[in-house]
Each structure stands twice: as C-alpha cells, then as structure tokens.
Amino acid sequence: MTASNQVLVVAEHDQVSIRTATLNTVAAALQCGAEVHVLVAGHDAVGAAKAAGAIGGVARVLHADAPQLANGLAENIAAQVVALAAGYSHILFPATSAGKNxxxxxxxxxxxxxVSDIVRVMSPDTFQRPVYAGNALVTVQSRDPVKVLTVRATGFDAVAAVGGAAQIETRVAVADSGLSTFVERVVAKSDRPELGDxxxxxxxxxxxxxxxxxxxxLTPLADKLGAALGASRAAVDAGFAPNDWQVGQTGKIVAPQLYVACGISGAIQHLAGMKDSKVIVAINKDPEAPIFSIADYGLEADLFDAVPQLVDAI
Known part of the structure; x- marks a missing residue:
C-alpha cells in the first residue's frame, strides 16, 4: 500500500467508546479516495480500539497504549501521531477543541x-472550508506531501459506528514529553444529550x-423534547448559561435535526454555529431579528408567553 492511498484519522475517545465526531472525520477520509486507518492513543483503551475497529470503512486500527497518553495531552498525542506519520498522505482530526489542540x-x-475546518473534499489535494463566519466558502489546494486537516463534523454525514471488522495493531507508545502535566478534569454531569451530538x-x-x-x-421545553440546552454568546457572557452551552463561531458548531432558538436575535457569529441544522424554529418578538432569515418556522411572539404554551401543547 502506497502513501498516496493511505489516510490516518486520529480518533477522539474516552478510553471506552469513540466520540461521534470521529465518525464524521472517517467519512471525510473516505472521500480522499484512500484506505483509512484510525489511531487510538490512550491508556487502558482497548474498548475504544475495538469500537474503532467496528467503524464502517476503516481498514486498520493503530492502538498506542501508555499512561502518558491517558489524558490526551496535546504534546504527547502530537508526538505519537508524528511517530506514525510516515507513509500517510493525509492526517485528519475532528475539528473539536481536542483536535484543534x-x-x-x-x-x-x-x-x-x-487546512482547518474542511466541509468538503473536492479531490485528494483540494478542500472547501468556510470563511467570514460561514458566509463564504473558500477552495484550498494543498501541495504539501502530507495534508493535515481538521474536519468540521457538520459538513459530513457520519459513517456507521458498527459493521466494520478492521484489524487492530499495537504500536509502540512515545515517551512522555515532559512538556505538560495533567492536573484535573472537571466534567459537567447531565442527564441531557451532549450538545455536540x-x-x-x-x-x-x-x-x-x-x-x-x-x-x-427553557428547561421544561428541553425536558419535553429530550433536547440538549444551548445558548448564545451574549447569554453566556451575561452569566445566564455555562460556557459549554455556547453555540456559535466561538462556541460549539451543531447541526441537529431540530434547533429551537428562543430570544436569540441571530448575530452572524451565532448563525455560523447552527445554520446547518435540519429544521430551525425561531421565537422572537422582534420582527426584524436576523434569525428569521434562516428559520424554517418563525414565531413573532414574547418567548415568556410562547414557550410555556408550546410546552403545554406538546
């Protein structure tokens, strides 16, 4: 197998399972016309490696396991990727906070x-990515011998998480770089779905x-719909919602089946994070709110009246 038809996808995982954004990244990798390999770098991550092997379209899983890879420290993961980079024409990461790190x-x-945030593979060396908060697409051609790409998950339909039978191969883990140390992870626990998924x-x-x-x-409506809660940057900056709820150019990029925007005017930065949603419902009392320009359904009303009525009607 030559370098021209091998692609490496760096999986995002929790040691046990593969995160959804990796499935979208594999879809992008397959469009490069290549044999797709997935790297699972972690510690006690056999479960994640097996899950990667089951992903549709994956030919091989490279499993590097060591304590220094446990917490996804960027310096160590990057060194692991570089140690395995020979022979690959493309190296793809999900465009998440971890991938961008x-x-x-x-x-x-x-x-x-x-090449960041690609949303389309036009050929193995040519890609499209959004610019100006998603208002334009630019076509980028790379002549580098190795294309390092981050993949915007909303641009590609996820491949099947099951059905594959890729071979899992152990790779030697790199030594600890000593450049950074894991201190603490604080995880917000919620019964709701993860916002990005x-x-x-x-x-x-x-x-x-x-x-x-x-x-x-908003909580009663989210409860009725089984929905995740999100917020605009203005709401987060005002302290109305936690940072990890922020949707937009400087927050999370989402593309759910249904996005209900309550009291959101629709600043360009927010639209960049949710305009790929399949159905958008906007509730706003300002008839000139920009959100109405992209909404599939718009309700010009006071959200404090309309949302409780909507909850009662569901």
Missing part, C-alpha cells in the same frame, strides 16, 4: 500547512434576562 502541533512538527437543541439568548429565567422557561 493537537493538529497544529502535528502540522508544525511535519513542517506543513494545516444532540438531535434536538433548545437554545436561549440574552432576552431571557437571568439564569433563573433561563432555567425556568
């Missing part, structure tokens, strides 16, 4: 340019006025 280091170590998202803006109103008005 590691990919630039890999590109720098390989002395190549990174949710099929339905209920999102609120600054118009809600307070953290209490955010919870009082």
């Amino acid at each position: 590691v990919a630039p280091r890999v590109a720098a170590l390989l002395d190549v340019a990174q 949710a099929q339905i998202v209920v999102s609120g803006g600054r118009a809600l006025g307070s953290n209490e109103k955010f919870t009082e008005v």
Whole structure:
C-alpha cells in the first residue's frame, strides 16, 4: 500500500467508546479516495480500539497504549501521531477543541500547512472550508506531501459506528514529553444529550434576562423534547448559561435535526454555529431579528408567553 492511498484519522475517545465526531472525520477520509486507518492513543483503551475497529470503512486500527497518553495531552498525542506519520498522505482530526489542540502541533512538527475546518473534499489535494463566519466558502489546494486537516463534523454525514471488522495493531507508545502535566478534569454531569451530538437543541439568548429565567422557561421545553440546552454568546457572557452551552463561531458548531432558538436575535457569529441544522424554529418578538432569515418556522411572539404554551401543547 502506497502513501498516496493511505489516510490516518486520529480518533477522539474516552478510553471506552469513540466520540461521534470521529465518525464524521472517517467519512471525510473516505472521500480522499484512500484506505483509512484510525489511531487510538490512550491508556487502558482497548474498548475504544475495538469500537474503532467496528467503524464502517476503516481498514486498520493503530492502538498506542501508555499512561502518558491517558489524558490526551496535546504534546504527547502530537508526538505519537508524528511517530506514525510516515507513509500517510493525509492526517485528519475532528475539528473539536481536542483536535484543534493537537493538529497544529502535528502540522508544525511535519513542517506543513494545516487546512482547518474542511466541509468538503473536492479531490485528494483540494478542500472547501468556510470563511467570514460561514458566509463564504473558500477552495484550498494543498501541495504539501502530507495534508493535515481538521474536519468540521457538520459538513459530513457520519459513517456507521458498527459493521466494520478492521484489524487492530499495537504500536509502540512515545515517551512522555515532559512538556505538560495533567492536573484535573472537571466534567459537567447531565442527564441531557451532549450538545455536540444532540438531535434536538433548545437554545436561549440574552432576552431571557437571568439564569433563573433561563432555567425556568427553557428547561421544561428541553425536558419535553429530550433536547440538549444551548445558548448564545451574549447569554453566556451575561452569566445566564455555562460556557459549554455556547453555540456559535466561538462556541460549539451543531447541526441537529431540530434547533429551537428562543430570544436569540441571530448575530452572524451565532448563525455560523447552527445554520446547518435540519429544521430551525425561531421565537422572537422582534420582527426584524436576523434569525428569521434562516428559520424554517418563525414565531413573532414574547418567548415568556410562547414557550410555556408550546410546552403545554406538546
């Protein structure tokens, strides 16, 4: 197998299972016309390696297991990727916070340019990515011997998580770089779906006025719909919602089946994070709110009246 038809996808995982964004990244890798290999770098991550082997379209899983890879420290993961990079024409990462942390280091170590946030593979060396908060697409051609790409999950339909039977091969783990140390991970626990993976998202803006109103008005609707909760940057900056709920250019990029925007005006930065949603419902009392320009269904009403009525009607 030559380098021209081998692609390496760096999996995002929790040692046991593979995160959904990896499935979208594999879809992008397959469009490069290549044999797709997946790297699972972690510690006691046999479960994640087996899950990677079951992904549709994956030909081989490379499993590097060591304590220094346990917490996804960017310096160690990047070194592991570079150690395995020989023979690959493309190295792909999900465009998540973890992927964006590691990919630039890999590109720098390989002395190549990174192509970020691709949403379309036009040919093995030509890609499309959004610019100007998603208002335009630019076509980028890379002549580097290795293409280092981050993949925007909303641009590619996820491949099947089961049905594959890839061979799992053990690879020697790199030594600890000593450049960084894992201190603590604080994980917000919730019974709700993860925002980035949710099929339905209920999102609120600054118009809600307070953290209490955010919870009082939107939580019953999210409960009825089985939805994740999201927020605009304005609502997060005002302290109405936690940072990990932020949807937008500087937050999370989501593309659920249904996105319900309550009291969100629709600033360009917010639209960049959710405009690929399949169905968008907007509730806003301002008839000139930009959100209505992309909404499939718009309700010009006071959210404090409309949302409780909607909850009662469901």
